[in-house]
Amino acid sequence: MQSSVNYIKEKICEFQPQTGIILGSGLGGFADEFNGIVIPYSDIPKFEKSCVVGHKGQLVFAEIEGKNVVMMQGRYHFYEGYPMQTVTYPVKVMKKLGIQTLIITNAAGAVNKNFSPADLMFITDHINFMGTNPLIGENDNDLGVRFPDMSEVYSKELIEKAENTAKNLNIRTCKGVYAATTGPSYETPAEINMLRLSGADAVGMSTVPEAITAKWCGLNVLGISCLTNYAAGVKDKPLSHEEVIETANKVKDNFKSLIKNIIKII
Ligand code: HPA
Numbered sequence: 001m002q003s004s005v006n007y008i009k010e011k012i013c014e015f016q017p018q019t020g021i022i023l024g025s026g027l028g029g030f031a032d033e034f035n036g037i038v039i040p041y042s043d044i045p046k047f048e049k050s051c052v053v054g055h056k057g058q059l060v061f062a063e064i065e066g067k068n069v070v071m072m073q074g075r076y077h078f079y080e081g082y083p084m085q086t087v088t089y090p091v092k093v094m095k096k097l098g099i100q101t102l103i104i105t106n107a108a109g110a111v112n113k114n115f116s117p118a119d120l121m122f123i124t125d126h127i128n129f130m131g132t133n134p135l136i137g138e139n140d141n142d143l144g145v146r147f148p149d150m151s152e153v154y155s156k157e158l159i160e161k162a163e164n165t166a167k168n169l170n171i172r173t174c175k176g177v178y179a180a181t182t183g184p185s186y187e188t189p190a191e192i193n194m195l196r197l198s199g200a201d202a203v204g205m206s207t208v209p210e211a212i213t214a215k216w217c218g219l220n221v222l223g224i225s226c227l228t229n230y231a232a233g234v235k236d237k238p239l240s241h242e243e244v245i246e247t248a249n250k251v252k253d254n255f256k257s258l259i260k261n262i263i264k265i266i
Pocket residue numbers: 107108109110186187203204205228229230231232239244
């Protein structure tokens with residue numbers, strides 16, 4: 001890990017990131033707004049290449065609203081075949097670079113029937129339906145404990161601040177539980193019914209591994225889902241990645257101003 005950290009530190013000189021942001025499907029364009037220092041994952045020792053459509057695969061370091069931020073433009077997904085260690089590796093590296101807060105964003109399907117595409121949802125809690133845990137294996141005691149508490153993965157304080165920010169901007173948001181599945185197939189209607197009965201409001205294929213890892217290593221976590229589609233079976237309509245990207249594109253202006261203003265106040 002030290003080789004990744006050293007390489008990045010050499011590239012960013014005195015820049016000391018305080019906040020990290022993982023940009024989800026269709027939301028990566030946020031990082032293009034800033035004239036930041038760009039480091040492709042493929043250049044960083046021990047980083048894998050990221051290859052899903054709609055993801056670039058680079059770190060962008062920039063000052064936003066007076067705060068030093070590191071953005072992940074593209075993330076590693078479990079469904080791409082990467083082990084959990086690879087999926088969560090950048091979180092550990094960002095922690096070592098000195099961030100205190102991690103904002104995790106994603107595109108997700110709306111499971112809660114009161115929610116609809118283009119809603120932005122603050123994640124209050126999650127359900128890990130991925131069938132594995134990113135902390136399995138030898139524990140790095142320098143970063144966190146063997147059996148970390150997950151009672152409050154998503155900081156209530158950050159959610160409250162983010163909600164107030166959204167209100168001031170007149171951006172409608174909701175709050176709920178995010179369930180993570182492995183993908184890459186979307187869920188069946190029966191699976192969505194089960195998720196709803198389990199207490200899930202949204203479903204996606206990311207975020208939970210990174211959130212568990214971030215909480216484990218002592219980061220404050222804020223999770224934001226961009227609800228891009230009705231989950232399977234909610235409407236009589238097939239799901240597609242194109243729809244996910246299209247909806248994410250529609251909300252990107254709201255998303256951008258929300259993120260910028262959240263960064264300002266945390
Ligand atoms: N299911 C799983 N992942 C997703 C969805 C969905 O409906 N939409 C965006 N990511």
